[in-house]
Amino acid sequence: MIKKSINKPIVSYEFYERLGLFLFISSFLSLISVSSVVAEPEPARTLIVTGNGMESIATTIAEVELGVEVKGKNAAEVQQEIAKKTSVVVNVLRSKDVEHLQTTGVRLYPNYEQVEQNSGQMILTGYTGSNTVSFRVSIEQVGVLLDDTVEAGASRVDGVNFTATPEAIFNAKKEALRKATINAQDRADVVLDTLNLTSKEIVKIEMDDARLEQPQPFARDAMYASEAKVSTPVVAGEQTVEASVTMQITY
Template sequence: MKLSRWMTALALLTSFSALAQPRTTPEPRSAPNPAVRTLRVEGKGEAKAEPDEAWVDLAVETVGNTAKAAGEENARKMERVIAALTGAGIPRKEIDTRNYSVYPEYAQPAPNAEPKLRGYRANNTVSVHVRELPRLGDLIDRAIASGANRVDGVRFALSKQDAVYAEALRQAVERGRKTAEVLAASLGVRLGGVLEVSTVSEPPHVYPARMAMMEAGDKSAPTTPILPEEQTVQAQVTLIYAIEGTR
């Protein structure tokens, strides 16, 4: 009985002690800032430049009764092509294998007949990096005279694309800014600072080379003319401006 009374008294004392403890009042939260009004515009820029380097894809195709024969003949001819190019001043490191294949060829079978093996075809394609564009036509002629029997294409490029891209980007920003100014004036608001900007770059537009092939065996034939097209670099920007109020 005494123990029960003692426990009751202890419980009451604990309750009074808890009530007596000071309570901390949470600080009021600051009111959220009003949403900032924005204006989002896009601008595009474009810059052109003459290419100063090119890659030409030269191929040697050979056929043989066996895969070994076709491959060996192909190797001999390609070695002559590479020797002609390096002899003309192209560093060996600027010549890379782009594709190599050896595969069987079958004669067109008669109806309900088994396909008949006709032989094997070997193909070796190299990509040649040319830094002196005026020599491009002469190099192609040398390769053909040495055994190359296919020119798969010529690709032009800019070795210093950063400067051209910078001009395209400058134009894109300028056009985006002017668009924002026109919109702000039309809406009767004041244009604030730029809150966000993002860019999108595009690779140069590559145009096929215009070329006229001459007969390789005709020593009096002029050099194959190669007419490179201008390279076009584009840039796009997205600008987000703050709107500061009415004008």
């Protein structure tokens, strides 16, 4: 009996390669068609609003800068006189328990005068020297203390600035930020309510460091104080702390 052999069809490698390419192209085209019908998400709508806050606090501390100024013919004598008068002034300040007492400047310079008008020739006429100190004291004490230092030998008062205590300033900064935050939220609510829109969430918050405004400095003539029969009146003002907060809100 003769058996016939049956030849099975042989699939070539090229067939599989073409089939794979066909399937890849079909899948790619199907993805393009699907993505073309999917709607792109709408961009988030945001409102950016800034709020401001302000808090005023009473000043209770005076920052004073004063000193001794002397003129003379000899530099060494001028410097010696400054040292003597400054020592007396400093002792008075220490007896009053002032805070942060420190030297802020020591100067000694020559003085010249022109010999004849428009001649350009200058001659030495003497020297001027000064020594200045600064300190902090309560506002209730500063008026009397200015008079006492002038009587002790101080011949210049360069300025008096008023400030609140560090604790009061810290609390005022927090309150100003709180008010700024509420103000920003209120402004956003007004805008959205007017347009019949609803806020969703706050996605970003920015805040400026609270700014501290100094009250008007107090300046006076030291020579007037030496002639005064009553203590110099000093009236302190207020310090204002300002802050701002910016919010980005989706709706």
